[in-house]
Amino acid sequence: MSSSSGRAGGDATDLVCQLDCVQGMVDALSSVRWKRHQDAVAEISEHGIVLIVEDTGCLQGKVYLKRELFIVYEYAAEGRPRFGLSLGLFVDCLNTFSTPGHSPVIEIRYPGPDMQLLLKSVDSPDACIYAEIRTRIPDTISWGYNFEPAGNIPVTFTVRSAVLKEAIDDLEWPGSNIQITLQPDPPSVTFRGDGHGDLQIEFPYHANTDLLIAFQCDHAVSHRFKYKFLGATTSNIPSGVLKENRGSKVTIGRGGMLKIQHLVSVRRPATPHSRGDTSGLQQLGHIAYIEFFVKPEED
Amino acid sequence: MKFKAVLTQDGVNLLDKRFLPALDKLGRFCHVFLTPDHAMFLHNLLGGDGVQSVAQFNKDVLFTDYRISSQNADRIAFAVEVAPLNRALRSALTIQAQAGDDTAAIQIKLVKKLSARSREPAPFLTFETKGRSAVVQDVPISKPLSRADVLQIQSALDAxxxxxxxxxxxxxxxxxxxxxxRLKNVGDLLTVAITQYGDLHLQVSTSLINVGSEFRRLRVLGVRADPPVSDRNLSAPMRMDMAIQRGEALSVQVNLRHLAKSLQCHLAKPDCAFYGIAPQGACMTVIFQFFIPGTRLTDKSISFYCRLPVLDPG
Structure with missing residues (x-):
């Protein structure tokens, strides 16, 4: 693969990168797309690209695309350039690049002559797809999602992503607010929805080792979250994550801030999927990290 | 006004498996236009701002024993819903198969009958299949088109x-x-450009995004030119702009949904398809080509093309 010059035409280009797994990137970005039209802020650095999405100061989603995910990653900026763009358009646009049975190599370049994000397919000389996405100056609001552990020992549990999604989907029926409680004795996690009726879902740690992969809690904590925001954290988990039996990590921080982390595979579809791979450790280079922060409801 | 004919086996296969499914995707209703030499299925030739399509068959491809007469130079046109037409043909085919006798012919004819729904006799296209017993199916059609409408269809065909x-x-x-x-998710307005070098360029633009695709070095029919060497390192949109400036390309804007519709025509299993832009950018033309089975020679007895209306860029 020839790497193209990062300084085409003498204009300063902050980033030129190439990717050979468009579908994986679409999956990763779709997992934080909880509305059709949604704005995102992208931040690029020598380590990779981070996309941040936010809703009414209560919910934030982040996608970390590390530089290892790209086959070429040439970063030449000072500081960490940030720009705003429409997440929906970015995903729909990436989708046009992926054709069934063919995984093209695409080049992403920023900024274009008019500060656009430029994309083009580079693997076929006779058929090329290209896109220019208008970017905007990102909002300067401070992102108030400083996550700090609640005590010396983080209060956290890891559960299979499919189980977490199923539980949250089930809680849609009572709707309204969902109370999440972790208690050390007996070690368990409880989701309780109280609205049109009430529904309680309990994950006892010892009863079923398949349910909770990890559990850590030295004192009982309990916080309420709006269902709307909690639902957004799992509503668009790519089906690959569920099939590959991956785990999601849920942590409750100081003040009841909820952090949910998923791992999304970003790799060429040609690679046969290894079954029963729960850790995915051997493929960490091909993982996009997804993080959600949900602010608790104040009582 | 009379029309009566027996469907050929090739005709049944062409219509049932290939053309009627494609025509149904183009639009629920079509016009059937019968002349002494040809049978045609038409969409949007009498006005309307949708995709115009013309599927024309030499009468001998579809029929034997073809008899037509009318006071309008032996031409008859009427509107019909495609899906019931396909259903009638399919069940006629089943009856024929059950008869286990290839000579059990499917005859179609125009009739006027009293139906349960009205007191006035209504026009039908009737399929009569003589298997073990004769089975008759009536597909409702519109009244035959007026002389003025038939003339309008004829002049649209000539144009x-x-x-x-x-x-x-x-x-x-x-x-x-x-x-x-996939482009449908991005926007509706599609710019199509075609160069004499054999490049096809499709681009959807909105105020926030441009997404395009360029296909190069395609086979060219008609006027062609050699691509300038200097273009090689330009971006795809630049290359297209230069070609238009040099007068070696034409570009029009069409509705992306219209192009998507015309692509459904591949249900008719054409052997290849060509895109072009009519002189003065009047429309985008899609021509499907069919080969004589087992050869690479064009089957001139079938012609199938679409014309996509051009949108006013203003």
């Missing part, structure tokens, strides 16, 4: 003979269809 100067062969219909389906 469509104006071929684009340059046609390029569409690379891969399935791949193009998948691209167009």
């Amino acid at each position: 469509a003979q104006d071929l684009p100067q340059t046609l390029v062969q569409v690379p891969d219909l399935a791949q193009l269809q998948s691209l167009v389906e």
